[in-house]
Amino acid sequence: MANTKQKKIRKLKKNHSWVSLIVFVFLIFLIGSLLTVVLESMVDYVIESKISSEYQSVFNMAELYGRKDTMFSDEKNLYDMFDEEGRDYFIKDSKGNIIHSRGKNTCTNEGGKVVLSNDIKDAYLYKDSVHGYITVNAAGKIMVDLRSLYKLLSNITPEEIKNGEYDDFVGNADSIDLNAYNETDNQSFSITVNGIGDEDVVGEDITGDDDGVYIGSVVSASNQIYFKIPAWAVVNLKDGSKLYAKVIMKIDMHDMSLVGVFLAVIVVLTFILFVIVLVTVINGIVRQRRMFKVFFTDIIIDGHNWMWFLYKGEALLRKGSSAKKNYAVLNFVFVKYRNYCVCHTVEQGEKVLKKVYTLIQKNLVRKEMLAHVSNSNFAVLMKYEDEDKLKMRIQSLILELEKIDPEHVFSFQVGVDLLPVLHNEKGRVVRRKNIDIEVEYNNACTARATLADGDESGVAFFDQKLIEDQLWLDKVTEKQRFALEHEEFLVFYQPKYDPKTDELRGAEALIRWQSPELGFIPPGRFIPIFEKNGFITEIDHYMLEHVAKDQKAWLDKGCKCVPVSVNISRAHFIENDLAEQIRDTVDKVGTPHNLIEIELTESAFFDDKKAIVSTIVKLKNYGFSVSMDDFGSGYSSLNSLKDMPLDVLKLDAEFFRGENAGERGEIVVAEAIKLAKNLNMRIVAEGVEVKEQVDFLAKQDCDMIQGYYYAKPMPKNDFEQRM
Numbered sequence: 001m002a003n004t005k006q007k008k009i010r011k012l013k014k015n016h017s018w019v020s021l022i023v024f025v026f027l028i029f030l031i032g033s034l035l036t037v038v039l040e041s042m043v044d045y046v047i048e049s050k051i052s053s054e055y056q057s058v059f060n061m062a063e064l065y066g067r068k069d070t071m072f073s074d075e076k077n078l079y080d081m082f083d084e085e086g087r088d089y090f091i092k093d094s095k096g097n098i099i100h101s102r103g104k105n106t107c108t109n110e111g112g113k114v115v116l117s118n119d120i121k122d123a124y125l126y127k128d129s130v131h132g133y134i135t136v137n138a139a140g141k142i143m144v145d146l147r148s149l150y151k152l153l154s155n156i157t158p159e160e161i162k163n164g165e166y167d168d169f170v171g172n173a174d175s176i177d178l179n180a181y182n183e184t185d186n187q188s189f190s191i192t193v194n195g196i197g198d199e200d201v202v203g204e205d206i207t208g209d210d211d212g213v214y215i216g217s218v219v220s221a222s223n224q225i226y227f228k229i230p231a232w233a234v235v236n237l238k239d240g241s242k243l244y245a246k247v248i249m250k251i252d253m254h255d256m257s258l259v260g261v262f263l264a265v266i267v268v269l270t271f272i273l274f275v276i277v278l279v280t281v282i283n284g285i286v287r288q289r290r291m292f293k294v295f296f297t298d299i300i301i302d303g304h305n306w307m308w309f310l311y312k313g314e315a316l317l318r319k320g321s322s323a324k325k326n327y328a329v330l331n332f333v334f335v336k337y338r339n340y341c342v343c344h345t346v347e348q349g350e351k352v353l354k355k356v357y358t359l360i361q362k363n364l365v366r367k368e369m370l371a372h373v374s375n376s377n378f379a380v381l382m383k384y385e386d387e388d389k390l391k392m393r394i395q396s397l398i399l400e401l402e403k404i405d406p407e408h409v410f411s412f413q414v415g416v417d418l419l420p421v422l423h424n425e426k427g428r429v430v431r432r433k434n435i436d437i438e439v440e441y442n443n444a445c446t447a448r449a450t451l452a453d454g455d456e457s458g459v460a461f462f463d464q465k466l467i468e469d470q471l472w473l474d475k476v477t478e479k480q481r482f483a484l485e486h487e488e489f490l491v492f493y494q495p496k497y498d499p500k501t502d503e504l505r506g507a508e509a510l511i512r513w514q515s516p517e518l519g520f521i522p523p524g525r526f527i528p529i530f531e532k533n534g535f536i537t538e539i540d541h542y543m544l545e546h547v548a549k550d551q552k553a554w555l556d557k558g559c560k561c562v563p564v565s566v567n568i569s570r571a572h573f574i575e576n577d578l579a580e581q582i583r584d585t586v587d588k589v590g591t592p593h594n595l596i597e598i599e600l601t602e603s604a605f606f607d608d609k610k611a612i613v614s615t616i617v618k619l620k621n622y623g624f625s626v627s628m629d630d631f632g633s634g635y636s637s638l639n640s641l642k643d644m645p646l647d648v649l650k651l652d653a654e655f656f657r658g659e660n661a662g663e664r665g666e667i668v669v670a671e672a673i674k675l676a677k678n679l680n681m682r683i684v685a686e687g688v689e690v691k692e693q694v695d696f697l698a699k700q701d702c703d704m705i706q707g708y709y710y711a712k713p714m715p716k717n718d719f720e721q722r723m
Contacts, residue, residue: 049117054233108126227250306379314436327384328381329380330382336455365383368380495711507719509565527539544596548589549589601629628646628648641679
């Protein structure tokens with residue numbers, strides 16, 4: 001298959017749904033990332049706002065310390081005020097000595113300058129050595145080690161809380177109703193750290209202070225328990241000393257629930273979107289496969305079509321496993337299928353086609369393929385051992401197909417192109433990497449075309465001669481226009497003589513091709529090609545114009561000119577104004593009409609008889625004589641002689657050749673001449689080569705003889721000398 005078709009089919013088969021899936025997954029990832037950024041920003045905001053609030057309190061302490069000389073009569077009063085706040089803190093002088101402290105000093109050296117949302121500048125925050133989950137990064141952003149925090153929360157047990165091991169980390173709001181405690185309540189402590197906040201408790205203080213965790217009956221005081229995550233804030237004082245104070249970031253269950261809900265919403269929405277996209281993609285893949293199946297299905301026979309054969313067949317032949325097997329591409333043709341449809345119906349014809357397809361498919365084995373190409377054509381890919389066995393197999397299949405309908409006998413013609421195993425110079429089997437199955441099928445069609453003239457079943461194999469014939473056809477077609485424009489076509493003349501007097505009475509114009517590249521080409525090598533491709537009509541005009549010019553030139557030289565017949569192909573007679581075209585061409589040159597004879601082949605009379613008769617009548621009225629060429633070549637009809645007002649009848653050369661050219665042949669020729677004379681037509685005998693034939697024709701009163709006995713076709717200069 002051509003590369004462009006291969007690419008188109010691959011493009012069609014390519015699953016674009018996966019592209020959509022990738023795009024949607026990317027969008028999901030993008031949306032998830034954006035939501036994660038939003039979540040992170042929200043968490044950062046909560047953390048920063050809580051720390052900022054605490055830091056403001058520490059900053060206020062520093063402001064009071066800076067005014068101690070004016071506001072307090074004694075430093076002890078200032079420190080008592082600081083102590084009443086209940087915050088752990090210590091103050092270092094400019095030399096780093098602690099001059100006053102309260103509580104435990106758990107401040108570390110890990111931390112640095114922090115950026116806060118309020119107006120406080122030169123704020124510093126340091127990690128706590130016991131519960132060091134808050135740090136500061138290089139950019140001054142407050143960071144919470146959530147992983148370590150979660151690990152701690154997962155390991156805390158109610159017993160540890162009851163024993164006061166986490167008094168500095170777990171707290172309870174003051175709003176809990178202590179009167180709700182019921183000493184007779186048998187419910188035990190049921191809070192797990194992972195679930196703190198789901199249900200709150202009141203009862204006995206297990207922490208030893210009013211801010212501890214209580215145990216007892218479950219009450220409906222929600223969102224009361226919180227976690228106290230410490231860090232150390234540092235403020236530079238005016239006298240060069242520094243205030244170190246513990247700040248507590250309180251995270252209650254409301255904060256955690258809000259983050260958890262937001263996170264859950266993100267996960268759920270992302271999952272739902274992914275499921276929707278996934279279902280959409282799967283449906284798209286299913287639809288595409290159904291569409292591709294329809295694309296590869298022939299609607300007439302409900303089987304594989306030509307595109308399937310191209311795509312799958314080429315893929316099969318290119319496989320390494322197929323390289324060791326001989327394959328053949330077949331063009332299977334149902335002969336006279338159209339005639340069957342005319343006699344019956346198209347629907348009936350399609351039913352027969354389906355039977356043919358089914359029967360051929362039944363006779364195929366694994367890794368052999370069949371497709372309906374068009375109308376009566378099928379493409380088949382078969383394996384074979386040798387050519388003779390393959391031919392026997394095909395003929396056996398044809399015999400089955402001929403009897404597919406008991407009421408009819410069908411014919412099938414098959415063209416075969418062989419694809420034997422390929423070997424390299426070392427004798428190793430090589431893959432058919434560059435195989436083009438469309439070319440191979442075309443070769444099979446070319447082989448089948450050699451059987452097309454007959455109606456019988458048959459098998460034809462493609463060979464090198466068919467390639468050469470096709471190359472020649474292409475070369476002739478390619479050069480025909482150039483040859484016409486550069487007058488490479490030459491007019492040869494074959495004289496016609498009176499057998500009684502040996503006097504020159506006329507001639508026939510015959511074409512030859514003298515190509516600078518291809519050499520001298522006889523008409524049998526190019527005229528049939530021109531007749532098939534329609535170029536013959538331009539050759540007719542070319543020959544008529546050149547003969548008219550030659551006749552005019554000879555007249556001007558004073559030669560005794562004789563009528564010259566010019567062949568006009570049957571393809572020309574579909575034109576209503578043919579007679580006018582001939583007249584105008586001759587008149588343009590100035591040649592008398594009586595010197596031009598228009599010669600028609602006998603087969604032309606079996607086209608549109610009414611149109612032909614009309615053209616002949618016009619030509620005769622314009623002064624041209626009209627002759628029938630090749631009378632008796634196989635299409636003769638006495639009825640056509642009755643209807644056609646012809647001037648000349650040319651007897652085909654076959655009358656004077658072969659086994660029947662003796663006494664019986666002479667009787668036929670004599671009667672044909674007598675018939676023509678009675679119809680007032682002149683007789684020309686073609687292909688006469690021996691004197692006995694000349695004597696016989698003279699005795700029968702034949703008007704002219706054209707043949708090798710008198711002269712072969714010759715260039716115009718030689719014919720001029722004859723005149």
